[in-house]
Amino acid sequence: MGIVEGGSNILVNKIYSQADLHEKYGGVVPEIASRNHLKKFSPLIEEALGEADIDLEDVDLVGATYGPGLVGPLLVGLSMGKSLSYSLNVFFLGVNHLEGHVYAHYASREAEPPFLALLVSGGHTSLVLVKDWGNYERLGSTRDDAAGEAFDKVGYMTGLGYPAGPKIDEMSKEGNRASYDFPRPMLEEGLDFSFAGLKSAVARVVEREDYDLPDLLASFQEAVLDTLIAKSIRAAKRENVNQISVMGGVSANSRLRKQLSKKAEKEGLKAIFPPFDLCTDNGAMIAVTASDKYRNRNETSPLSLGPEPSLHLG
Numbered sequence: 001m002g003i004v005e006g007g008s009n010i011l012v013n014k015i016y017s018q019a020d021l022h023e024k025y026g027g028v029v030p031e032i033a034s035r036n037h038l039k040k041f042s043p044l045i046e047e048a049l050g051e052a053d054i055d056l057e058d059v060d061l062v063g064a065t066y067g068p069g070l071v072g073p074l075l076v077g078l079s080m081g082k083s084l085s086y087s088l089n090v091f092f093l094g095v096n097h098l099e100g101h102v103y104a105h106y107a108s109r110e111a112e113p114p115f116l117a118l119l120v121s122g123g124h125t126s127l128v129l130v131k132d133w134g135n136y137e138r139l140g141s142t143r144d145d146a147a148g149e150a151f152d153k154v155g156y157m158t159g160l161g162y163p164a165g166p167k168i169d170e171m172s173k174e175g176n177r178a179s180y181d182f183p184r185p186m187l188e189e190g191l192d193f194s195f196a197g198l199k200s201a202v203a204r205v206v207e208r209e210d211y212d213l214p215d216l217l218a219s220f221q222e223a224v225l226d227t228l229i230a231k232s233i234r235a236a237k238r239e240n241v242n243q244i245s246v247m248g249g250v251s252a253n254s255r256l257r258k259q260l261s262k263k264a265e266k267e268g269l270k271a272i273f274p275p276f277d278l279c280t281d282n283g284a285m286i287a288v289t290a291s292d293k294y295r296n297r298n299e300t301s302p303l304s305l306g307p308e309p310s311l312h313l314g
């Protein structure tokens with residue numbers, strides 16, 4: 001949940017992570033997620049208002065995510081947002097979660113359109129040309145698993161729990177990245193991604209042989225990152241933009257940060273990463289998006305807006 005003032009000044013960015021509730025299932029369980037959204041909404045609002053030191057009456061716009069994602073949690077969040085705006089008699093704005101990730105850069109004021117956005121989260125992996133705030137062209141996306149999903153599935157296979165990305169990031173530092181020659185699917189072709197084959201290759205090792213965990217993880221991680229980095233650089237050069245900004249949970253990956261920065265620089269490009277608390281899912285990015293669209297673009301949404309689980313960007 002986030003509260004912003006004057007368009008992009010973040011007053012509150014409160015994250016209630018449900019990860020521990022889902023850990024034993026190895027992924028997000030829709031029913032549990034929906035119920036917890038419902039339970040946490042009111043206390044979080046109270047806390048957020050307290051932290052920002054404002055009253056509900058001071059709120060002049062309510063934004064909520066309407067897609068993409070699991071329909072249950074989307075419905076809960078969207079209904080809460082719409083009810084709040086109705087009861088306060090202020091405008092409502094439905095926000096595309098993916099656009100919210102792009103707007104993390106609007107809040108941090110580091111990337112200026114036009115730039116290339118590499119969106120890498122648990123549910124999405126795509127390359128988007130941000131021509132301007134609100135004006136996007138999708139250049140490529142994953143044909144199967146998202147990058148974060150591949151991290152989580154490999155983590156599940158090797159008993160690391162959920163979400164596995166941060167643990168793989170840490171453990172890979174101790175491993176040899178060249179131990180396993182894992183495939184880099186579609187590395188030489190186009191701007192789409194595919195991680196299912198890589199995941200299966202890791203599964204075959206886990207099932208059939210003794211392995212050193214840090215070596216396995218480091219080799220897997222390197223295969224994912226090589227693909228993400230090569231395609232981002234290819235896209236930026238093709239579109240003639242000199243900034244590559246990374247967003248979504250996987251943008252917290254320390255090796256991605258280091259390697260992309262280094263390789264981009266060699267090509268005369270600049271890699272930009274938002275601060276950690278704006279990288280992973282958070283309310284402030286949604287509030288900033290809603291605020292800019294309302295204040296600067298005169299956009300609002302009708303209260304009849306429904307959830308769109310497979311919403312795209314661009």
Ligand code: KG4
Binds near residue numbers: 124147163281
């Ligand atoms: O954007 P996000 O918080 O939620 C979604 O919208 O999906 O991304 C969560 C994903 C998870 O798959 C998690 O394993 C991954 O981001 N992740 C990481 C790291 N931190 C989070 N993956 C690799 N390295 C990390 N340090």
Ligand code: ZN
Binds near residue numbers: 101121280
């Ligand atoms: Zn996300």
